[in-house]
Amino acid sequence: MMSRSYTNLLDLASGNFPVMGPERKRLPRVMTVPGVISELDDDQANSVTSDVQSSVVVDRIIVVANQLPVKARRRPDNKGWSFSWDDDSLLLHIKDGLPDDMEVIYVGSLRVEVDLSEQDDVSQLLLDRFKCVPAFLPLDILAKFYHGFCKQHLWPLFHYMLPLSESHGGRFDRSLWEAYVAVNKIFSQKVIEVINPDDDYVWIHDYHLMVLPTFLRRRFNRLRMGFFLHSPFPSSEIYRTLPVREEILKALLNSDLIGFHTFDYARHFLSCCSRMLGLEYQSKRGYIGLEYYGRTVGIKIMPVGIHMGQIESVLRLADREWRVGELKQQFEGKTVLLGVDDMDIFKGVNLKILAMEQMLKQHPKWQGRAVLVQIANPARGRGKDLEEIQAEIHVSCKRINENFGQPGYQPIVFIDRPISLSERTAYYTIAECVVVTAVRDGMNLTPYEYIVCRQGIPGSDYSSESKGPKKSMLVVSEFIGCSPSLSGAIRVNPWNVETTAEAMNEAISMADSEKQMRHEKHYRYVSTHDVAYWSRSFFQDMERTCKDHFRRRCWGIGLSFGFRVVALDPNFRKLSIDAIVSAYSRAKNRAILLDYDGTVMPQTSINKTPSREVISIINTLCDDVKNTVFVVSGRGRDSLGKWFSPCKKLGIAAEHGYFLRWSVDKEWEICGQSNDFGWIQMAEPVMKLYTEATDGSSIETKESALVWHHQDADPGFGSGQAKEMLDHLESVLANEPVAVKSGQFIVEVKPQGVSKGLVAEKIFTSMAESGKQADFVLCIGDDRSDEDMFEIIGNAMNSGVLSSNTSVFACTVGQKPSKAKYYLDDTTEVIMMLEALAEASDCPLSTEVGTGSSS
Numbered sequence: 001m002m003s004r005s006y007t008n009l010l011d012l013a014s015g016n017f018p019v020m021g022p023e024r025k026r027l028p029r030v031m032t033v034p035g036v037i038s039e040l041d042d043d044q045a046n047s048v049t050s051d052v053q054s055s056v057v058v059d060r061i062i063v064v065a066n067q068l069p070v071k072a073r074r075r076p077d078n079k080g081w082s083f084s085w086d087d088d089s090l091l092l093h094i095k096d097g098l099p100d101d102m103e104v105i106y107v108g109s110l111r112v113e114v115d116l117s118e119q120d121d122v123s124q125l126l127l128d129r130f131k132c133v134p135a136f137l138p139l140d141i142l143a144k145f146y147h148g149f150c151k152q153h154l155w156p157l158f159h160y161m162l163p164l165s166e167s168h169g170g171r172f173d174r175s176l177w178e179a180y181v182a183v184n185k186i187f188s189q190k191v192i193e194v195i196n197p198d199d200d201y202v203w204i205h206d207y208h209l210m211v212l213p214t215f216l217r218r219r220f221n222r223l224r225m226g227f228f229l230h231s232p233f234p235s236s237e238i239y240r241t242l243p244v245r246e247e248i249l250k251a252l253l254n255s256d257l258i259g260f261h262t263f264d265y266a267r268h269f270l271s272c273c274s275r276m277l278g279l280e281y282q283s284k285r286g287y288i289g290l291e292y293y294g295r296t297v298g299i300k301i302m303p304v305g306i307h308m309g310q311i312e313s314v315l316r317l318a319d320r321e322w323r324v325g326e327l328k329q330q331f332e333g334k335t336v337l338l339g340v341d342d343m344d345i346f347k348g349v350n351l352k353i354l355a356m357e358q359m360l361k362q363h364p365k366w367q368g369r370a371v372l373v374q375i376a377n378p379a380r381g382r383g384k385d386l387e388e389i390q391a392e393i394h395v396s397c398k399r400i401n402e403n404f405g406q407p408g409y410q411p412i413v414f415i416d417r418p419i420s421l422s423e424r425t426a427y428y429t430i431a432e433c434v435v436v437t438a439v440r441d442g443m444n445l446t447p448y449e450y451i452v453c454r455q456g457i458p459g460s461d462y463s464s465e466s467k468g469p470k471k472s473m474l475v476v477s478e479f480i481g482c483s484p485s486l487s488g489a490i491r492v493n494p495w496n497v498e499t500t501a502e503a504m505n506e507a508i509s510m511a512d513s514e515k516q517m518r519h520e521k522h523y524r525y526v527s528t529h530d531v532a533y534w535s536r537s538f539f540q541d542m543e544r545t546c547k548d549h550f551r552r553r554c555w556g557i558g559l560s561f562g563f564r565v566v567a568l569d570p571n572f573r574k575l576s577i578d579a580i581v582s583a584y585s586r587a588k589n590r591a592i593l594l595d596y597d598g599t600v601m602p603q604t605s606i607n608k609t610p611s612r613e614v615i616s617i618i619n620t621l622c623d624d625v626k627n628t629v630f631v632v633s634g635r636g637r638d639s640l641g642k643w644f645s646p647c648k649k650l651g652i653a654a655e656h657g658y659f660l661r662w663s664v665d666k667e668w669e670i671c672g673q674s675n676d677f678g679w680i681q682m683a684e685p686v687m688k689l690y691t692e693a694t695d696g697s698s699i700e701t702k703e704s705a706l707v708w709h710h711q712d713a714d715p716g717f718g719s720g721q722a723k724e725m726l727d728h729l730e731s732v733l734a735n736e737p738v739a740v741k742s743g744q745f746i747v748e749v750k751p752q753g754v755s756k757g758l759v760a761e762k763i764f765t766s767m768a769e770s771g772k773q774a775d776f777v778l779c780i781g782d783d784r785s786d787e788d789m790f791e792i793i794g795n796a797m798n799s800g801v802l803s804s805n806t807s808v809f810a811c812t813v814g815q816k817p818s819k820a821k822y823y824l825d826d827t828t829e830v831i832m833m834l835e836a837l838a839e840a841s842d843c844p845l846s847t848e849v850g851t852g853s854s855s
Contacts, residue, residue: 066109110122144175144179148176154210157234158233159346174243184211188212191216200224202216206230213255214254225257228260229261231442249272249276260300331371334369334409338428339434340427343376345385352500356411360411370508372412373415424449447486454470473507476491490503577832580833618650620838630653632781653756658704682736690721693721705748723742726747737751777802791819
C-alpha cells in the first residue's frame with residue numbers, strides 16, 4: 001500500500017511549483033439524499049470508500065473536461081455573474097444517452113476570470129443551479145497549462161508536428177509539464193469534493209486531463225472511470241519523442257475504459273503500450289482489452305456524433321430561414337462549395353483555397369459559376385506558425401479573386417469572424433458541396449451538420465431542395481476522424497492539391513441521382529449515430545468493464561506516475577510463514593515442488609548456480625523422510641543435474657517435465673508420449689527462416705524442444721513474426737506429436753503431453769500408490785508454465801489423488817493474477833519461507849555442500 005503521507009504526485013518533477021493560492025473551504029460533497037456533509041481529509045490517500053454514506057443509491061456520473069458547458073458574463077451592474085448553458089458544448093448533450101434517472105455532475109474550468117472574493121459564491125451558484133463544479137485556475141498556471149503544454153506540446157505532437165527547432169514548435173519545457181500536472185491535480189481535488197466513489201462513475205474528456213486518472217485512482221482504487229480522447233493519437237514513432245511519454249501512458253491506463261474516435265487512433269495507442277510498456281492487447285468477443293496488473297483496461301472505438309435535436313431546432317428558426325433566402329439571392333446562379341473550419345495550422349484551409357484555384361484553372365467552365373465560401377472560426381491557439389498560415393490564406397484569397405473575379409463575382413468568399421449556429425446552418429443549406437481538407441483532425445463534425453441541414457425539416461419553406469430529392473456531396477480529407485464513417489464521400493489527400501481540385505470538380509459535376517443516393521446513405525448513418533448513441537455506447541461499455549470492481553481485492557503500488565492498482569482475486573493473499581510452518585509440522589507426507597528461475601534464483605542474476613544457502617536448505621528438506629522434494633524447471637537436465645549434484649535425495653524435472661529423476665542414484669525417465677524427434681528436421685528450418693528475417697531473435701535448442709526468442713527484437717515486428725511463425729509451425733507440424741505454444745517473447749515447440757502440471761500429477765499419483773498420499777502440498781513458481789501446476793492441484797483433489805483434507809499452498813512469486821491462492825513478494829521471501837520449513841523439519845540443517853555450489 002502507498003504511504004498515507006505521500007499525497008502529492010507532483011514529486012515526479014522538480015517539486016518547485018507555484019503557490020496555488022490561499023486554501024479555501026471546500027464545496028460540500030453533493031448528496032442524493034439529505035444528510036450530514038463531511039469534509040474530506042486530503043491526507044487519506046489510500047481511502048477506497050466514501051466517508052459519506054447515502055441511504056438511497058442513485059447512479060451518478062461526474063463528467064470532467066477542461067471547460068464547463070456553461071457561458072458566463074458579468075451582470076450589467078458589474079455586481080456578480082450570470083450563467084447560462086452553452087448549447088454548442090458536446091458535454092451538455094452527453095446526458096441524452098445516459099439512463100433517465102442518472103444524475104450528471106460537471107467538473108471543469110470557466111472561460112472567464114473570477115475574482116478570488118467571488119469564487120465561493122460562484123461555486124455555490126453553479127452547483128445549485130447547474131450541478132457544475134468549477135475549477136479556478138491561477139492565471140500564471142493557466143497560461144503555462146493551456147497555451148503552454150497543451151497547445152505548444154501535446155496539440156502539435158498529436159497532430160504529427162515535431163518540435164524540430166527552437167523556432168519550429170519549440171523545445172520541451174519541464175515547467176510547462178509541471179503546470180499541466182498541477183492543473184490536473186486541481187481538477188482531481190474538485191472531483192474528490194463531490195464524489196461518492198462506491199456509487200459514482202467518472203468520465204474524463206480529452207488531452208487536457210490525461211494524467212487525471214492517476215490522481216483519482218490513487219485516491220479511490222475501485223473508482224469506475226473512463227477517458228475519451230477527442231483528438232488524434234499519433235503513431236508510436238511520433239509519440240515516443242515526448243519526454244514524458246511513459247508518465248502519460250501509465251496515467252491513462254489507470255482508467256477502466258479508454259475511448260478513441262477511430263481504430264487508427266486506438267491502434268497507435270496500443271502500439272505505444274506494446275513498445276514502451278510491453279503490454280499486448282487481446283480481443284474477446286468483439287471487445288479489445290489490455291491486461292494491466294490484473295485489471296483489464298477496455299479500449300473503445302466509437303466516433304462521436306452530433307446532437308440531432310439541436311440542429312433540427314435551429315433549422316426551424318425564422319431568422320435562419322430569412323438568412324437562407326438572403327444567401328440564395330446573393331449566390332443566385334452560382335454553385336457554392338463551403339468550408340467551415342477553426343483557424344489553426346492543421347485545418348488545411350490554405351490547401352483548400354489552392355485546390356479551388358487549381359480547379360478554376362483546370363476547368364474554366366466553373367469560372368464565374370463556382371464559389372468557395374470559407375468560414376474561419378476564431379483561432380483558439382496562437383503563435384508564429386498560425387500567423388504565417390493566416391497571412392498565406394489572405395494572400396491567396398486576394399490573388400485568386402484578382403485573377404478570376406468578375407463584376408458581381410468573387411470565387412473566394414472568406415468570412416473571418418464568429419458566426420452563430422443559425423447562420424452556419426443557413427450556409428450549409430445553400431451549399432452544393434462541403435469541403436474538409438484538414439491535414440490532421442480528431443473527428444470534425446462539419447460534414448455531419450451539413451448532411452442534416454441538407455435533409456432539412458419537412459414543411460420548411462427553405463428546406464434544402466424542398467420540392468425535390470434531398471442531395472449533398474462531401475469532399476473530405478482521409479486524415480480526419482469522420483472519414484471512415486462517410487463511405488459516400490470523396491476522400492482526398494489534402495496535400496495533393498491537384499487531386500483535391502479534381503475531387504471538387506467531380507463532386508459538383510456529379511449527377512443528381514448519385515448525389516441523392518450518397519446523401520441518403522450518409523443521413524441514415526448520421527441520424528442514428530448521434531451524440532446520444534455515442535454516450536450510451538461508451539457508458540454501457542464502462543459498466544461492463546467495471547462490473548467486477550467490488551469483487552476483487554486491489555492494492556495501490558508505485559510512486560509518482562508509476563502508480564498503478566493491482567487487482568486480484570478476493571481469495572488471493574500473502575503466504576503466512578507461521579501458517580505454513582504450522583501445517584508443515586502437523587503433516588505426515590509432504591510434497592514440495594519448486595520452480596527454479598524467478599523462484600529460488602532471481603531472474604536478474606547472471607550466475608544461475610544455486611548458492612550454498614539454497615543447497616543447504618534443500619538438503620535439509622530432502623533429509624526429512626516425510627518430504628518428497630522436486631525442482632521443476634524448464635532448464636535442461638545437464639545444467640540442473642550439475643547444479644544440484646550435492647542434493648542426493650532431490651527429485652528433478654527438467655525441460656518442463658520431459659525428463660524426470662527421483663534422486664541422484666536413479667536414472668532419468670522420459671515422460672513424453674513420444675521419443676521421435678523427426679519433427680526437429682521440419683521445425684528448425686522454419687525457425688531459422690524467421691531468425692534470419694528478424695533482427696534480435698535467436699533459437700534455443702533443448703534435448704526435447706526448440707524455443708524461438710524475440711525479446712531483443714523490435715517489439716511490434718517481433719510480435720508479428722511470432723504470430724506468423726506460430727501459424728506456420730502449426731501448419732507444418734499438424735500431423736506431428738508436438739505442441740506449438742507462444743509465451744512471453746517466445747514460440748516453443750515441444751512434445752505433446754509435457755507440462756509442469758503433468759509432472760505434479762505424476763508425483764502426487766506415485767506418492768498415493770506407494771501408500772504415502774500427500775497431506776501437505778507446497779507448489780511455488782513465478783511464470784505461466786507454473787500455472788499448470790497450480791491448476792492440477794485442484795483437479796487432483798477432485799479425482800482423489802489428493803485428499804480433500806490436504807493442506808495446499810499453491811504460491812506464486814509477486815503480486816499478479818494467478819491460479820495460485822498465495823503469493824510471496826520475491827525470491828528472498830521464498831528462501832526465508834523454505835528456511836523456516838527446514839528449521840521445522842525432523843533433522844538438523846545439512847552442511848553437505850559440493851564444490852559446484854560455491855561459485
